[in-house]
């Protein structure tokens with residue numbers, strides 16, 4: 001622990017910092033005060049934004065160009081392996097540090113923040129927390145330090161919210177499994193090197209028949225579809241994956257047959273913290289854009305900030321950003337379905353509303369691609385959909401609320 005802590009702090013420029021054993025494990029208490037490590041991560045990403053991201057985000061979005069150069073730099077900073085231990089090339093950070101990193105990155109470029117979020121929360125953390133030593137050797141190390149990107153393939157053409165309805169099959173053949181089916185919306189599926197795949201071993205068992213596998217994307221029988229044309233996060237990618245007689249060894253099975261649904265759901269509890277952080281970052285960027293503009297723009301003889309309706313909008317934006325941030329940080333320190341769902345629900349809705357105010361404050365320029373407001377607006381909307389739609393998040397919160405009150 002001491003060695004890895006030292007390495008991580010060196011990267012963050014805090015080699016003289018004193019460490020306590022309580023810094024890294026997931027905390028059970030929630031404090032609004034970030035630790036020095038978490039502040040250091042925030043500071044590091046803010047500097048990265050200024051130097052490598054903020055000025056390029058608009059161009060990457062307009063061109064729909066994947067941010068390869070930025071991902072390479074983030075790998076060098078250690079952020080493509082935020083939580084694993086040093087043994088597997090990771091930074092040994094806690095979930096809140098990763099959350100803060102995603103928030104700040106999304107503030108600079110929503111697409112880059114989303115790529116980092118899915119890679120870490122839905123792929124790296126799953127392999128790190130559930131993988132065997134052999135799986136970690138093959139499917140983790142190159143993904144934390146080697147520049148490879150990992151994906152999470154759960155959704156299918158006929159199974160998005162209704163996960164138990166997946167049709168991709170896994171059939172045992174001696175020491176191997178044969179996978180067949182079609183996955184949709186696989187983020188970074190075009191650039192990725194491996195993916196987690198959920199498949200049913202017995203569809204009559206519905207969710208109890210699902211298993212989780214690790215699949216190299218260059219395996220024979222894996223076909224990547226075209227890049228989906230997206231409204232927002234346009235520098236990120238999502239595509240279909242077709243699996244035709246894909247033969248993988250039994251050692252690529254994660255956990256036991258029948259545990260796949262539970263694995264997917266608990267990983268989504270983490271993934272939703274990542275998407276909530278991504279939404280908070282987009283919302284903060286929209287507030288930054290609106291504030292900068294309102295301070296400069298003069299109408300009716302005074303700057304916009306002095307017009308009551310604009311001040312009112314800015315105030316509402318601030319409240320929405322702060323409430324979403326608090327819920328997101330709380331979810332990152334007390335990980336459970338209800339907290340993650342509540343954070344994602346509020347952060348997604350608030351980001352959409354904040355970005356809408358931003359467009360309004362910029363007036364006609366809010367609609368121009370020469371200004372970032374319209375990009376924030378497009379980027380914000382998806383946070384209510386990927387990682388689980390808002391409607392489902394509300395249902396989850398309601399379910400756990402009644403359960404806690406013995407009212408189910």
Ligand SMILES: Cc1cc2nc3c(=O)[nH]c(=O)nc-3n(C[C@H](O)[C@H](O)[C@H](O)COP(=O)(O)OP(=O)(O)OC[C@H]3O[C@@H](n4cnc5c(N)ncnc54)[C@H](O)[C@@H]3O)c2cc1C
Pocket residue numbers: 118152153154155159160161162184185186187188230238382385386387388389390391392395
């Ligand atoms: C850019 C992007 C990236 C993505 N990345 C990934 C990825 O990396 N991996 C992956 O596996 N998936 C990914 N997805 C898929 C995403 O998680 C799904 O799109 C999402 O879960 C919704 O599923 P659906 O699109 O099938 O919508 P549906 O499930 O068809 O839902 C459509 C609408 O119906 C309503 N609805 C459906 N069910 C209910 C219900 N039970 N209660 C109330 N209302 C309901 C809601 O209004 C919902 O918005 C991505 C999607 C996008 C757009």
